Amino acid sequence: MKLGVVGLPNVGKSTLFSAITEKAAECANYPFCTIEPNIGNVAVPDVRLDVLTKMYTAKKTTSAILEFVDIAGLVRGASNGEGLGNKFLSHIREVDAIVHVVRCFKDDNITHVEGGVDPERDIEIIELELILADLESVKKRLEKVEKYVRVGEKKYVAEAELLQKLDAVLSKGEPIRSLKLSAEENEILKTFFLLTSKPVIYCANISEQDIGKDNIYADQVNEIAKKQNAQCMVVCARTEAEIAGLDKEERQLFLDELGLKMSGLDIIIKAGYEVLGLISYLTAGEKEVRAWTIKRGTKAPQAAGKIHTDFERGFIRAEVVSYSDLIECGGFTQAKERGKVRSEGKDYVFCDGDVVLFRFNV
Numbered sequence: 001m002k003l004g005v006v007g008l009p010n011v012g013k014s015t016l017f018s019a020i021t022e023k024a025a026e027c028a029n030y031p032f033c034t035i036e037p038n039i040g041n042v043a044v045p046d047v048r049l050d051v052l053t054k055m056y057t058a059k060k061t062t063s064a065i066l067e068f069v070d071i072a073g074l075v076r077g078a079s080n081g082e083g084l085g086n087k088f089l090s091h092i093r094e095v096d097a098i099v100h101v102v103r104c105f106k107d108d109n110i111t112h113v114e115g116g117v118d119p120e121r122d123i124e125i126i127e128l129e130l131i132l133a134d135l136e137s138v139k140k141r142l143e144k145v146e147k148y149v150r151v152g153e154k155k156y157v158a159e160a161e162l163l164q165k166l167d168a169v170l171s172k173g174e175p176i177r178s179l180k181l182s183a184e185e186n187e188i189l190k191t192f193f194l195l196t197s198k199p200v201i202y203c204a205n206i207s208e209q210d211i212g213k214d215n216i217y218a219d220q221v222n223e224i225a226k227k228q229n230a231q232c233m234v235v236c237a238r239t240e241a242e243i244a245g246l247d248k249e250e251r252q253l254f255l256d257e258l259g260l261k262m263s264g265l266d267i268i269i270k271a272g273y274e275v276l277g278l279i280s281y282l283t284a285g286e287k288e289v290r291a292w293t294i295k296r297g298t299k300a301p302q303a304a305g306k307i308h309t310d311f312e313r314g315f316i317r318a319e320v321v322s323y324s325d326l327i328e329c330g331g332f333t334q335a336k337e338r339g340k341v342r343s344e345g346k347d348y349v350f351c352d353g354d355v356v357l358f359r360f361n362v
Contacts, residue, residue, distance in 0.1 A: 002067045004095030009073030011103040012205040012237035017070035019240035038070035052289045062290040104217035105207035119220045130195040135170040199275035201231040231271040235264035279352035300348040314362035323353035
């Protein structure tokens with residue numbers, strides 16, 4: 001799953017990306033120092049893996065992975081190609097969700113492309129450019145599809161009706177994600193790769209001096225997120241960059257010193273999982289303890305297919321125990337003896353934290 005980090009130039013995107021991924025991205029006090037997107041894979045923090053690794057004395061531990069993409073700053077007119085906008089918008093089409101970084105700090109040493117800090121205006125600029133790009137795409141596709149409908153191609157009727165609905169909402173300056181669509185419409189929508197259909201996580205980037213204090217700019221971002229029913233978090237990209245350079249124990253001490261319960265990375269990943277509807281199930285043994293990422297609502301054979309296609313093709317059953325029951329019992333054998341291990345078939349829907357042993361035959 002890909003999360004695209006977007007925003008205006010000089011809002012702290014690349015600094016935050018570097019902190020999250022522990023991978024250096026060029027940062028500079030001028031627009032478009034990022035041209036080609038930086039890409040980094042991030043291990044999803046999961047304390048359950050550490051516990052299971054000790055329980056099984058596993059030789060290897062493998063975390064679930066999220067991919068972050070640092071996309072160059074957008075500016076006014078991006079949908080018309082300003083600031084290489086068309087190129088940058090195409091990068092956004094490839095991600096599953098958007099992390100929108102909004103500048104919520106004043107610093108005379110860092111240029112703001114719009115002349116000053118104003119989160120509401122900055123969010124509107126990005127949102128409008130994404131809406132305009134989507135509107136152009138929808139109109140072009142609608143024109144083509146309506147021709148098919150006029151000559152009697154019935155299979156295009158549902159698509160034409162959906163495109164008309166999308167055209168109407170985008171023309172009002174509203175994003176597609178504000179629409180309530182049926183399951184069938186959502187399936188068609190996926191094939192369009194539209195920008196404003198993607199879920200958004202707003203990231204209010206504050207200064208180091210404002211950590212733990214009220215910030216009127218961050219409050220504005222939070223209010224906008226509430227209206228859109230979107231996720232919002234407050235982070236300091238510079239501090240996150242400092243945290244990223246510490247080892248695990250030092251990191252926790254630093255967070256405690258700042259009065260923070262979680263790092264920005266943990267908060268963003270948690271939000272990413274929620275907006276993308278993701279959960280993790282676990283496999284455990286002496287060779288390896290591993291987390292597997294699946295969509296919420298995934299059934300057993302498809303979950304097995306994440307490990308190997310043979311597991312799905314030859315699926316017989318899944319032996320499942322919840323993580324909490326496994327830990328309480330002290331092991332898989334003990335959990336089985338106490339009746340906590342369930343034998344589940346093809347219709348079983350996986351839950352977050354299920355610890356699983358698949359039975360299959362090919």
